Amino acid sequence: SSLKDDLSTSPQLFAPLSPYDVDLPIQTTEDALFGSQFNQPKELPADFSSVDLSFLPDITQDNKEQNLSEDGCEMQKELDGSIPRNEESSIFMAESSLSYPDTTQASPEASGACPPLTPMTPMTPVTPTSESSGIVPQLQNIVSTVNLACRLDLKNIALHARNAEYNPKRFAAVIMRIREPRTTALIFSSGKMVCTGAKSEEQSRLAARKYARVVQKLGFPAKFLDFKIQNMVGSCDVRFPIRLEGLVLTHQQFSSYEPELFPGLIYRMVKPRIVLLIFVSGKVVLTGAKERSEIYEAFENIYPILKGFKKAS
């Protein structure tokens, strides 16, 4: 990509290119602080009014150190994955050797040399990526919405389309289905549409476009605005039975297990914000994701926890 080229050829390696805005200016600030360190070796700069910190969203020293140590995978998500990883981390590493002699003191936010604080919210423990489960959850359902941006006459649509169902007494929308990709759409008179049943994001987009085209062919000036994936559901099998009573004991603040109501355990993971349904057979359903990486991440987080219960019986 063009950004890659800029990186390697441009002499202004530290000029704020847009994806790097968040990071590179930090270097200059650190330089400034570092410089000030030299001038006042004993005194920490308590007044940061001269330094322009407006670019900093909420990157604290912790995040920076995390970014350095976790191979830039945090930044990877923010940067939309357009830059190859190793290049990114090499920039960081180069910078770290120059400007971070004493990172704890050089933090613009911390006053005094306090060690990085760990967040107090209960976090599901993160596992090191080396112990990958080898199981990939399969996507089962994608729910997306799109705005056709024109008012629709639902009775008219139901009359002219073969694959449409409309029962205004039961539900105020037309239910339309297509065969390929096998999906169902709810089309409202406001022009908003919900598309469900696809097995991938691309399939969901293609299906939504087909529905929009059908509506166009029926004579409405339908557009295709604000297509958004609202929910993704995945499932997989860890292939060993799980003691749900034990899991609810050790992870009480995340779990809800009510055999009187539902045979599975409902695990509400905090990061990423995913709900998992865990069953005694070892099958796991993951839902609530807006991106498929959240599903994969959630499963990688839960797998070592579940493995811990395999031998506990």
Add this chain to the structure above:
Amino acid sequence: MAAGGRCPGCGSAALVEDSHYAQQQLVCAACGCVLAEGLLTTTYTEEEHLREVAYSQSTGQKEQLSRCLQRGIRRVQDLCKVLQLPRVFEETAVSYFQRALQHPSFHLVSLEKKELLGGCCVFVTCRQHNWPVTMGTICSLLYAKQELFASVYLSLQKELELSVPALSLADLVKTHLNSFRLLQQAADVPAPFVEDKEKVVARTMQMVELASETWLVTGRHPVPILTAAAFLSWQSLQPGTRLSCTLGRFCRMAGVDLPPPAHLRLKELLEILLRMASQLAWLRVFKLDKKTVVKHIGDLLQHRLFLLKNAFCQQDGEEQGAAALGEGSPGSSPAAAGVAEEKGHPSGGKRQREGGPRPLLPPCLIHPRKRLRTAAPSPSGSAITGHEPISDSELEQYLRGPEEIRAFSRAKAWP
């Protein structure tokens, strides 16, 4: 105005102090004219004789709470009294209820749901103190539909972020068996069927422990397991007379409902017991079936730890594949495995022979229900980008032709 005055109407001196309902009045005995009313007491001694006003009434504390909240709190308190819960539970439940009603998601729900909310708060309090009570009990006390109760309970748990520990089955045994009439002398219960409660409770607890060890409890509704376990325990205490009694008759005599899954739980428990019996040396000579094994439940429960280890091969970090259950294992030598397994040495080979140890797995894995699945799309095969062109011909199939439209509108199928 004192008692020594004269009536202004008739001039009589016969003034009496009477109270009109609760109000003190000075009345003339001759003409009935009221001279004074609502006298404030003037001396401390006079005040002593009156009843004190309750704090909640004088400060208007009750009036600060809305009527709905007051009614709900009263309902929560009544429920706690009916269930004979400790005083602490009542306070906790009331505080949960107040917190919940203030929450926007519960503030405007229907009255029916608000009634259930009180029951949910009591239920959560009981569970947090490990006080055994089932949702079924609360629902029957509130005359509530279980699905509605379930939805209110789950949203309560989520909104107030309450962590509710799992229900302990062992605790539930005692409270559940309390309602069994067979455990007390009753007129319509034949003498050989009456049983001592303590013995039944003790044996049922062991049976329930066995069930949870062998994966019969996880994910299942607790009450049918308790019913089946209680039935087997009761039968085994006097098998001679009781073997002929069916589960249905047992429940009728005990005065409890027979939940439909109880038959399945009974079958599963008997299967486990039969496998364990195959490992007891002095029982191997008998050809036990699901009736006769009941006679030996006492022995089986006594040695259950040893028998479980030998009757079932434990999963030692091996992956259970569906293939392993039905077919012979290709890896291990079948001959050696056949003899060695009987002695209780768990090996990798899993064979489906009569009396051979089977893996200790939940029933849903032992008898997987074969579901027809559409072939999973291979990740690289369907390289859909979402931006493909859409052909008109494909969309034509979804549009009605003019004759069709005419036919439909003639049929006046539209509202």
